[in-house]
Amino acid sequence: MRIIHVAPFYYPVIGGVEDVVKHIAEHMAGKGHEVYVVTYNRLRVGCIGSLPREETINGVRVIRLRPGITWSHGTYSPELPQVIKSLKPDIVHVHVWRHPHVFQVAKLKRQLRFKAILHGHMPFYPIFKVGPVTWGYYQLVDTFFNNTLKYYDEYIALIPLEKDIVINKLHVDGDKVAIIPNGIEYVPKTDVDKNQDQILYLGRISKDKNVSLLIKSMIYLKGKARLVLAGPDEGILRSLYQFAVRHNIRISYLGVVSDEEKYKLYLSSRIFAFPSKYDAMPVTLLEVASTGTPSVITGWGGQIYTAPPGRASLWAPPKPKEYAGAILSLITDEDFYKKLSSKAKEWAQYFLWRKILQIYEKLYEGLM
Template identity: 50%
Template sequence: MVKALTEGRIEVIPNGVEEDRCDVNSNAKANNQVLYLGKISKSKNINLLIKAMNYVTKEMKSAKLILAGPDEGLIHDILNYAERHGINTQYMGEVSEELKHKLYLESTIYALPSLYEPFGITLLEAGIHGTPSTITGNGGQAEAAPPNLASLWAEPKPEKYGEAITTLLTDEELRKKLKTQAKEWAQKHLWNKVLPRYEELYNKLISNE
């Protein structure tokens, strides 16, 4: 027998994120630095990001792309593309927790080019450091960094995604607004706020047995 689920019986509790414990100066943002942190893989749609940076670099010669995370066989081609097109790109490899937080904090924006994410915890990690994001595709990334609140959303096309990155790099007023909102949104997902909701739900379920 299949029982219908009513709205009142569904409880959605988001993923949590750690507080920003980075002891680097919170104002130490690097100029025009774009960060991607995660697997260097086809599933993360990295080719979209590097091609988008081609458009960004044409508008902003000072733009720099930082890539950090384990390589799944793509980084050689990506760095070759960057060199041929004059894109200032640095690959950090896998990074420690300390360096990860430092990169979030120092970067101007965070870019996640995935077409689909179940949630996108790196977007919350960026937000907790006051770093707004550029996203694309459809999935949990829009929940982790809602468009026009914590991020800019663009079509998954190099020119369109590049435009979103350029806009966020050049529009200081918009960037400051999204920076503040991204941090406020991420603060709602701190583990010390999320875990009590699990406890409350468990107690409710036990009391209804």
């Protein structure tokens, strides 16, 4: 098969979508298929034209188009149709709903005979996550341009919630929607001592991740636990530290950590805190579950599916006292903790990349 992935960004740009595209593309190339990634010659911020036009990365041929119009993470390139025509693909796997290339490929599909897959990547965010302007744009596209989706042979949803949205809001035929979650790598066994009072938060230190809920919850633990933060600070760390000092909260900040350090933190922590009210499919929750460390979550969205309460996590309302209560129960009830830890490990096994990639193989074969 000749397979083309069309994505907003690709390596060396790093992110959740980019990691998924890279895993699928390299896997199928390793199976002997001819695989291309068509993307844009830019980074997330600026640097237009700074990357090679074409190169081969781990058996995948990468073609970076000249951007015509750019905004935020969006790009339009008039080159795209001609490049796809010249490659004569069997399958075009398009990533991220609402980007211009979604509509360009749909138009080409009407002219050519390739099979088309749209991989939405759960782009359905509440207004408090993206702001009123972006949210308004989302509603406009979803309402007036959802007819485009009928030209795709398959829609890939990450979680059941996304499938429900595309069926009920975008009017996609349910038989054309497949749920394929993102994957995680196998975690090798490592001897790391667990700090029985350590709570870990690893992610962006930002307002939209609701880290302030976690800090305020620490008051109610009354010194029974210490908090470790890791990840990039997006301008709120100083105020969080000041709050912690005023309330005698034990806290430390490690900055951005490597993958090796990340897994050591997962293993050494008693509890992983995920205070975000809404996330699409936070793979971090699967990674930490694979180490046997349970999470405390809140809100709604992808975190409910990624770390099901009672199976990989405890859920609490987004209020400091209630959130602290869930944390405390995992600190004090050893039998319950061990059972949830074991269940979390078992749950994470379903999401290993070696299993997820087999699903993509079958999907592609079924379309041909």
